Amino acid sequence: MKALVYRQFGPPEVIKIEDVPTPEPKEGEILVRVHASTITAVDTFFRMGKPFSARLAAGLTKPKIHTQGTEFSGVVEKVGEGVTRFKVGDKVMGEPGPNFGAHAEYVVIGQDGVILHKPESLNFHEAAALPAGALTALPFLRDTGRLEAGQKLLVIGASGSVGSFGVQFGKYLGAEVTGVCSGRNVELVTSLGADHVVDYNLEDFTKNGLKYDVIFDAIGASSFGTCRGSLTSRGVYMSTTISFSILFNHLLTAKSSGQRGLISFTGLRAKEEKKKDLELIHALAEEGRIKPYIDKVFPMGDAVAAHAYVDKGRKRGNVVVSFV
Ligand SMILES: NC(=O)c1ccc[n+]([C@@H]2O[C@H](COP(=O)([O-])OP(=O)(O)OC[C@H]3O[C@@H](n4cnc5c(N)ncnc54)[C@H](OP(=O)(O)O)[C@@H]3O)[C@@H](O)[C@H]2O)c1
Known part of the structure; x- marks a missing residue:
C-alpha cells in the first residue's frame, strides 16, 4: 500500500509517499481502507519535532513512528478472527490510537478500539475530521x-x-x-x-x-x-x-x-473513555448538533502542500487528506 512516511524531523518536504507492507488484521482486529484523514496541528508539531515538548512523544532525535494520522474514515476491507462488531463493507470512522498510521491507504484497529460506524449525516471527509x-x-x-x-x-x-x-x-x-x-x-x-x-x-x-x-x-x-x-x-x-x-x-x-x-x-485518555465519548459525539452529529468544519481537502499526492498549509497556523476548522 501507499503511505505518507517521514523518517526525520523537518519541513513539509520530509513527508514522502512510500510503498509499505499492507498490515494484516490479527485476531479481533479490522483492516480499514482509509478514505480520508486529517492533518492536525499535532501532526505538524510531531513532523517538525517542535516545540521541543513534541519530541517527548514523537522521538528525541528522530521520529519513532513513521506514518502519522490520528483520525480516519473509511470502509472495512478485511476482519480478523473473532471480529463480531464490524463486517467487510461497513463504513467506519475512528482514531487508530498511540501507533497513529491513518495517513495511509490502509490502517488496522482493534474492534474494541476507538472506532464506530460512520454517521449517516456526514460524508467521508467530515467523518474523518470528527474524532480528534x-x-x-x-x-x-x-x-x-x-x-x-x-x-x-x-x-x-x-x-x-x-x-x-x-x-x-x-x-x-x-x-x-x-x-x-x-x-x-x-x-x-x-x-x-x-x-x-x-x-x-x-x-x-x-x-x-x-x-x-x-x-x-x-x-x-x-x-x-x-x-x-x-x-x-x-x-x-x-x-x-x-x-x-x-x-x-x-x-x-x-x-x-x-x-x-x-x-x-x-x-492520553483510555480508549474505553474515548469510545464512550465518541458514541455521544456520533449521536450529536446524527442530530445535526455537532458538525466538523472542513477548510480544504488535499489528495494524498499533495500531502506536502497540506502540511505547509497547516504549518501557517491559520487553517479554519479541519484540513482533510483524501486517500481514494
Ligand atoms: N492537550 C491536549 O490533549 C491536546 C489535544 C489535541 C490538540 N491539542 C493542541 O490543541 C492546539 C489547537 O489545535 P487546532 O488544530 O485546533 O489548531 P488550528 O486549527 O491549527 O488553529 C488555527 C486557528 O487559530 C486561529 N488563531 C490563530 N491565532 C489566533 C489568536 N491569537 N487568537 C484567536 N485565534 C487565533 C487561526 O485563525 P486566524 O489566524 O485567522 O485567527 C486558525 O483558524 C494545538 O496546539 C494542539 O497541540 C492539545
Whole structure:
C-alpha cells in the first residue's frame, strides 16, 4: 500500500509517499481502507519535532513512528478472527490510537478500539475530521472545566479545529459562548453557534471588563496570567498547549477553591473513555448538533502542500487528506 512516511524531523518536504507492507488484521482486529484523514496541528508539531515538548512523544532525535494520522474514515476491507462488531463493507470512522498510521491507504484497529460506524449525516471527509477535535474539546469543557448550563464560556482560537468544536460543545452544554477569532472568521464562528464573537484585531477581551466562568484557550495564544482579570472569582482557565507557565499554574491552583489555570492531556485518555465519548459525539452529529468544519481537502499526492498549509497556523476548522 501507499503511505505518507517521514523518517526525520523537518519541513513539509520530509513527508514522502512510500510503498509499505499492507498490515494484516490479527485476531479481533479490522483492516480499514482509509478514505480520508486529517492533518492536525499535532501532526505538524510531531513532523517538525517542535516545540521541543513534541519530541517527548514523537522521538528525541528522530521520529519513532513513521506514518502519522490520528483520525480516519473509511470502509472495512478485511476482519480478523473473532471480529463480531464490524463486517467487510461497513463504513467506519475512528482514531487508530498511540501507533497513529491513518495517513495511509490502509490502517488496522482493534474492534474494541476507538472506532464506530460512520454517521449517516456526514460524508467521508467530515467523518474523518470528527474524532480528534471533538474528543479534545468535549472532555476539556465537561470534565476539566466542569462547564455548566448558564455559565459564560470564552473560546480562544474558536475558528480552529479544537476551538470550533469547543464553541459547539459549549452550546451543547448550555453555556453562553463567546468566540475569539480574527475578522475573516467572525461569520464562521457565528455559524457554529457562538452567542458573541470578539475579533482579536479590533478588541482585547482582557480589557473589556467582561468576566467568564470558563476560558478555553484551544490554541495556546494566551496565558493564565493575562486572562485572570477576565475570570470570575472561581473561574477556570484551560490551555490545550503545554508550557512551563500552565504546568506551574496547574500544580499551584488545581485544588484551589478560587481561580484555576489548568491543562489536560485528553489524547492520553483510555480508549474505553474515548469510545464512550465518541458514541455521544456520533449521536450529536446524527442530530445535526455537532458538525466538523472542513477548510480544504488535499489528495494524498499533495500531502506536502497540506502540511505547509497547516504549518501557517491559520487553517479554519479541519484540513482533510483524501486517500481514494
Ligand atoms: N492537550 C491536549 O490533549 C491536546 C489535544 C489535541 C490538540 N491539542 C493542541 O490543541 C492546539 C489547537 O489545535 P487546532 O488544530 O485546533 O489548531 P488550528 O486549527 O491549527 O488553529 C488555527 C486557528 O487559530 C486561529 N488563531 C490563530 N491565532 C489566533 C489568536 N491569537 N487568537 C484567536 N485565534 C487565533 C487561526 O485563525 P486566524 O489566524 O485567522 O485567527 C486558525 O483558524 C494545538 O496546539 C494542539 O497541540 C492539545
